[in-house]
Structures are given as C-alpha cells and as structure tokens.
Amino acid sequence: MNKPIEWHVTAQDGEARCGILQTRRSEIETPVFMPVGTQGTVKGVRFEWLEDELDARIILGNTYHLWLRPGVELIRDLGGLHKFSTWNRSLLTDSGGFQVFSLTDLRKLNEDGVEFRSHVDGTKMFLSPEVSMEIQAALGAEIVMVFDECPPGDAGLDMTRKSLEMTARWAKRSKDKFNQLQDEEKDTGFLEVENLSGRQSLFGIIQGAGHLDLRRESLEKTVEIGFDGYAIGGLSVGEEKAVMYEVLEFLAPQMPKDAPRYLMGVGTPEDLVEAVYHGVDMFDCVMPTRNGRTGGAFTSRGKINIRNAKFAKDGEPLDNDCPCSVCQRYSRAYLRHLYQTGEMLASVLISHHNLAFFLDTMRKVREAIKLGKFGEFRRDFLRRMSNN
C-alpha cells in the first residue's frame, strides 16, 4: 500500500538532517518552517506572496477556530479548506489540542474530551479525538494532528503523567477514527497522486513537559501506536528555555529516524537552529506574523522593534542582508511611520519580511547541512543574532 506522505533523508550532519517530504500536494524540503494560518489565512499575507516570493510549501490551519467559524459544514460543502481558501499547496491542521492549554479558563476536560465555551459567543462546544478527526477530515489537510492535551510547561510529575497517559489513549482513539474516516472517504482534500495514496497523513504528539523519563515514556507509547510523523508538543508553554533545549537534546535523537520530527509551536530563529541541531525537521510558530503585526522585526542581527524612536530617521531597510521585497524597497523610517500612524500596511510588510527571514533562515540551514557545515553555521548564526 502506498503511503500518504513520503519522507526521506537527503543529507545529514551530526543529528541535523535534510530531507524531502512529499505530500499529495507539494514537495517540501526539510527542515521546514510552516507559517501559521489559524483561520484559513496567514494573517496579513496574501497567498500570492506565500506562493511566489516566499515560496512556503505548507501552512497551518486550526481545527478549533475553523470549527467555530465558518463551521465544518460550510467548509465541507465548499469542498474543503483547500478549495475554500484557494491554498493549493500542503496544509497541516492542528487538532485543537493547543486550545485545551491556551483556553484553559474556557474549558472543562475529562476522559471523553473537552467542553469549550466558545471564545466568540460563549456557546458550549464539545471537542474530542473523534470530533477533531471529523473536522480535520472535512478540512482535508495533508497532515492531521492527533487530539492531545497540552499541559503547562511547569506541570508537576503526577499531573504530567496523568496527562500524557490520557494523550496516549486519545492518540489511539484519534488513529482509529482517522482510519475509519479515511475508509469512508470523508477527506475533502483527497487527491490522486502518483506513488502516494492520496490520503491524509496522521502525526502523533509526544508530551511529558520537562520530565525526561516521561518524555521517553510518551515517545514509546506514541511510536507503539504508529504514525506517519511524530511531533514534540508541550514546549514553549511557560517553561525555562533551558528545559526546552534539554528536552530537545534528549528526545529528538530518540525519535524514529525514518519519519519527520515536528516541533510544535516553536519558535525564535535561534530555537529553530537549536532544534535542527538536535534533529528536528518541521516547525511552526505564530511569532513572525504576530510580532510582525505588533512592530517586531527579526533580522540577521537580532530582533528590532520598529516602534523605537531611534528608527524615525533610519533610511536603512529592516535587514540589509535580506533579499525580500520589503527590504529591497522600504526603509525603517517609512515602516515606523506606517506603524505609528496605525496603517495596516506596517503589519503587512513586517509580517511579510519576518516570514521571509524565517523561511530564508531554513533555506540556509538546509544548505549548511548539505555542505556538512551546519555546526559552523549554527555558531555564526547564534553569534550574529545576539549581536544586537
């Protein structure tokens, strides 16, 4: 039987690896950064830009948000998220598991699933592994995430163990339901593709907070169930940065070598490089678009805040070394003026640049791995980023 996705390593340097991920919709070079498009849009950035200049091969969508608005039925009726949004490259949908964490005040959790009070209008909604899989089949993404519970970063041992055990049971339920839905052809994104099954793929999620033994335990349980790819969840959710790096160093190399490893929700450019160094292949993060919207720009010499008065007369681009169309044309002074006057274009342009910077950084990461010079690249990169 053909696989829903194909992934193989093309180069390796230490634990860092380069690979090609083929989905039914696009070929993706890893390590890859996936822009976040929670509500069926990468905030402030047109698909044209993502496709042409930025050349993003895969973006995210979110089960919870799209379920509330515009609703599953509507998206299913309009042929799935690809058709509805016109994004024809790959999609990965998050399961709503992160909202179990981020909407903690609006939800009640038990073994069956999670009752949410909608953050939009307060309506009670019930999300479970089965419901999440139904929604994700209707959305039709290439990569579907299991429904997990994401405990806070500083969760204690007992709480983390209970959580991870439930996540493992939910993972099994997710997989069973997922398979059933695939058999019933409920996937709206189905596409006949040579050498691929045309089906959706399903990724498992490893939890365990900052507890290494629990991480190992979660890894074993997840691999035992068996998935097309494996994600590290529950990092950058309030724990110390050192804890995150410790977990990555410990966990990533132990994860299956023949499947993509996805670090969920991370992170800063430095985090990405560090994680690649430990063997991670896929990333997503709201940071480039959220910070971009609020005046934060990432550059090859560290972060800057375009609101700062020191940029008022600065005729230089955000980043002199950046080839993106924003840096080719606009000055910091102009961008600051746009931000200060509340012009939406400021958010649009900085988000665009930030995505360009993240995607470009991953391009350089891949290049360095292929040349066997990733260690050197990492050292230089981290030094430059902390220069500012």
Added chain:
RNA sequence: GCAAGGGUGGUCGAGUGGUUAAUGGCACCGGGCUGUAAACCCGGCAGACGGAAGUCUUACAUAGGUUCAAAUCCUAUCCCUUGCA
C-alpha cells in the same frame, strides 16, 4: 464697547475649598509576544536626588488677596468663544 460663558500638565478633558503632583482618553516613550481569545497586552509619562519605601522643588492664564488649607472663593489684568451693537 456691552452681555454671557471660558482659560487645567504635549493635547482633549475631569475636578469646583482639604488623602490632588491633580481621574480619563489620545499622543509620546519603553517592554512583551513561541501548535494565534493577540492589527494585541503591560509599564512609564512636571523636574531633581535615591536601589527603594521616599525626599525636595515648581505647577491648574498672570498678579495680588481671603483661609489653618485654594486649580477650586474674592479683586485686577490679559486672552479666547458666542450673542448684541
């Protein structure tokens, strides 16, 4: 010229004898943002000293006055708005 109403910190605007260095909004300055409840949130915003609790100085058009105490009451002056000439 007469009549009425006003002049408050960068700005708009509360406050009409006592925890008022003076509520708010905006502007300004700075910080934060990691599987997006986020075009958002937090802090600062008279000056000087101090790490800080704090201390001192100067402040509600200007100049006097009343009072234990004034942005708040009184007098004069200047200026603004509206109406009538």
